[in-house]
Amino acid sequence: MELNCPVPISRYNKVVLGHGGGGKLSGDLIEGLMIKELGNDMLNVLHDGAIFESAGKLAFSTDSFVVNPIFFPGGDIGELAVYGTVNDISCCGATPLYLSLSLIIEEGLPMDDLRKIIVSVRNAAKISGVKIITGDTKVVEKGKGDKIFINTSGVGSVISGVTVSPDSCKPGDMILLNGYIGDHGIAIISSREGIQFETTVESDCAPLNTLVADICNICPSVRVFRDPTRGGVASALNEISKASGYGIRIFEREIPVRDEVRGACEILGFDPLYVANEGKLIVIVPGEDADRVLEVMKKNPGGGDSAIIGEVTGDKTGVRMETVIGSSRIVDMISGEQLPRIC
């Protein structure tokens, strides 16, 4: 046991098995770090669960985050875990309200790293307007985990009058995207493999709740929200096409890709359409609403680079892309794993 931990969360500067044992050490960690940083009137009860008042339709979502490395340009696993579930709930056409936070920590994780991650969780929760109201901490032996895995689950209130579903698309609907794709995936792999580019690509990790709220406000008949994380834009569009039974046509020239991301993808043999994002939003709206929705998206801080990237078609040919050179190609679902542990 060393005593040089800058803040005496406990007297430990690394997480030990006892921090997950349900006894005094666990209590120490919960009170000295979790409650201190995340505490609110609902979390502080320290019950087996939290109680909240509800009414109407709720959205419920879960995600476990195993990203490697846990700190990367533009974010860390704590922020990612909050925004990931905030965005899944938002994509149900709902306002995220409450999150749970469950940690699986590998014995030996520096306490300072854990503190940084919890502070990130706090800040991300504040930015997205959600409360962490219940949690759990487990510790596994060294070599039986990988630094830290985080599960967040959450509930949100479905926005009145909005019913989004991938099978609600119709031919003539337009497909919008809120900005540059592939930044998150390329930031992670650059950081993991030590690849240097002229400018650092940062993760686009960001919450989508205000963007979703703005869109629902002017277009309650919005058909689909989808955040293209693992599998990228291509996989998300394939899922939508499959669920709706209609074709999707996208235009390569309209899809925002940074030069650095395009360059990195060329070197790595990736296609930006398949690279993971966390802060990107695919929106499908009736054709007549597309221009209005685009305008509103562009005014939101999370949508300055929004574009109409395609349309739903009456054919059954899956997802096709009109390329910049004028040809058309099938954009299939990714088969296996392009880039593991991206989220």
Next chain:
Amino acid sequence: MELNCPVPISRYNKVVLGHGGGGKLSGDLIEGLMIKELGNDMLNVLHDGAIFESAGKLAFSTDSFVVNPIFFPGGDIGELAVYGTVNDISCCGATPLYLSLSLIIEEGLPMDDLRKIIVSVRNAAKISGVKIITGDTKVVEKGKGDKIFINTSGVGSVISGVTVSPDSCKPGDMILLNGYIGDHGIAIISSREGIQFETTVESDCAPLNTLVADICNICPSVRVFRDPTRGGVASALNEISKASGYGIRIFEREIPVRDEVRGACEILGFDPLYVANEGKLIVIVPGEDADRVLEVMKKNPGGGDSAIIGEVTGDKTGVRMETVIGSSRIVDMISGEQLPRIC
């Protein structure tokens, strides 16, 4: 790739990284196993989250399960993960309704093991009357996890008129327990360390929802429900004593402990009061209700061996136990970790 998987979930007999990649292989696993075994009208939507109708007070809880081994006498990690969250929600005085299921799988897990676990999840959900409505699957590289970790989060509807909270105890309240303690912890360690006893101790892993419902039905003024998992009965009682500010006195002769568990504890140097359970319930009720509640508990299949084990006292001396030899001793909170990865 081998082809001897008895049921072609996919053509894989082990989980590979691509099963968590968000592409075709992921889809294969989700449709061929998750939806097949767990499917219901709400899960099948395959959206980013699930939608449900709500009204009134809801309880929300989360737990990650890292138990080792994943199969043990009397249960497995799948069953444990369902009952664990069902019980946390029940202990909020609520009826569990919906669960999320999030898996972190180590590459190489036999597909048959995963199938067994998912079937256990399905059966446990059916027994406890909950629906799995949203989920997530991640796969990490071999050596970066340990077979499988499972997070379940859940929501339940708080039973009308019931408000349980550890700080609501008052002197004169009586403390009840629904049966033998320590079975789960001893089952796990016996299985892990290959310790043989004359009779196999099986985990007490079981859902508490009907027991909680029965108690709330005849005693809506119930003060506390608590399931003594990590840290055992001793830690749970210490938490309650601390939250309420009152003392707790328990009677060793009233606390049900099986001979095999007592024997194993003697060999291992454990105290049964600190050994983990999953299927045990501490109940605190006003003194005048104790006998009625005991009677109802004994009639429930999960409460045949229920007993009144102690009382809340007006002093501030924490938790004390009157021993079988007539002395009295302090029962403190456990310090670190008696037995890691018990749940």
